[in-house]
Structure formats: C-alpha cells, structure tokens
Amino acid sequence: MSDDGIRAFFERDLFAKHVGIELLDAAPGRARASMRIDDHHRNAVGMVHGAAIFSLADLVFAVASNAHGSLALGVNASVSYLKAVRQGVLIAEAEEVSLNRRLATYLIRVLDQDGALVALFQGTVYRKPDSPGLG
Numbered sequence: 001m002s003d004d005g006i007r008a009f010f011e012r013d014l015f016a017k018h019v020g021i022e023l024l025d026a027a028p029g030r031a032r033a034s035m036r037i038d039d040h041h042r043n044a045v046g047m048v049h050g051a052a053i054f055s056l057a058d059l060v061f062a063v064a065s066n067a068h069g070s071l072a073l074g075v076n077a078s079v080s081y082l083k084a085v086r087q088g089v090l091i092a093e094a095e096e097v098s099l100n101r102r103l104a105t106y107l108i109r110v111l112d113q114d115g116a117l118v119a120l121f122q123g124t125v126y127r128k129p130d131s132p133g134l135g
Contacts, residue, residue: 006067016059019052023063029096029104031063036089048085057108057121060094065104065125072104072125079121088113092121101129 006026010016016023016033019041025032035041035056043049057079065072091111098105108121 005069006063009066010059010063013059013062015055019055021056021059023059024091026060026063026067028067028069029064029099031060031067031094032091033060033063034089034091037085037087042086046086048090050079050081053081053085053090053110053119054079054121056090056092057094057110057119058123060092060108061106061121061123061125064094064096064106065123065127068099068104068127070130071128073128075103075124075126077121077123079119081119083112083116083118085112085118090118102127 010023019035020038021033021035023033033056037048041048041052058077092108094106094108096104097107103124104127105124109117110119112118
C-alpha cells in the first residue's frame with residue numbers, strides 16, 4: 001500500500017482521532033504513533049488508563065497489518081502493562097514478527113517519552129488474501 005493509502009486508512013479511524021493518536025510513520029509490517037496524555041486519558045487514581053494504552057497499541061497493530069494492502073482483522077490481542085504513567089507522551093511501535101497467507105503476528109512496544117517500556121502488546125490478524133486493497 002502506498003504512503004497515501006496508509007494515511008487514508010488511518011484517517012478513517014475516528015476513534016484514534018477522538019483519543020488524540022497521531023500516526024508518525026508506517027509501512028507494510030510496521031507502524032509508529034504517539035499520544036499526548038491529557039486528563040481524559042487518566043483513570044480514577046490519576047494514572048493513564050489501560051484502555052488508552054491498549055488503544056494506542058491497537059492502532060499501530062491495525063495500521064501495520066493492513067498496510068500490506070489486503071484486509072487484516074484482529075483475531076487475538078494481549079497486553080502486559082509494565083510501568084504506570086501519569087503524564088507526557090506515549091509512543092507505540094509495531095513490528096511484524098510473522099507473516100503468511102492467512103495469519104500475521106505483531107509485537108508492539110509502548111514507550112514513555114523517555115524511552116522506558118510501559119507495555120508490551122502482542123496481536124494476531126486474519127488476512128483476507130483475496131480482499132481488495134484498503135488504499
């Protein structure tokens with residue numbers, strides 16, 4: 001998928017826009033995005049809500065897996081939260097670790113603005129090889 005196609009795919013993700021996710025870089029099998037922490041990202045104890053971290057990781061998972069040009073749908077995802085965060089900017093980086101005709105698996109690292117690991121997300125997609133490109 002072209003860079004324009006990847007950007008167009010991201011632009012259609014209204015939830016990502018709503019929570020303030022910015023796509024920084026993307027190509028087939030990889031993606032990078034950021035999210036500046038605001039009050040609406042915090043849980044009842046003032047830390048970044050796990051759902052906000054998951055959403056950031058899930059967005060780069062979707063972009064990286066769909067950037068190959070055929071429809072890729074998540075079939076499994078898991079996350080491990082490793083560090084609490086209260087403020088700043090989070091960065092998520094997706095890396096493709098396995099790709100075949102029907103399935104692909106991705107590892108996503110979520111980092112704080114100092115580069116410390118906040119969460120690890122692993123996801124698998126089902127690839128519809130005969131689906132039209134998303135660009």
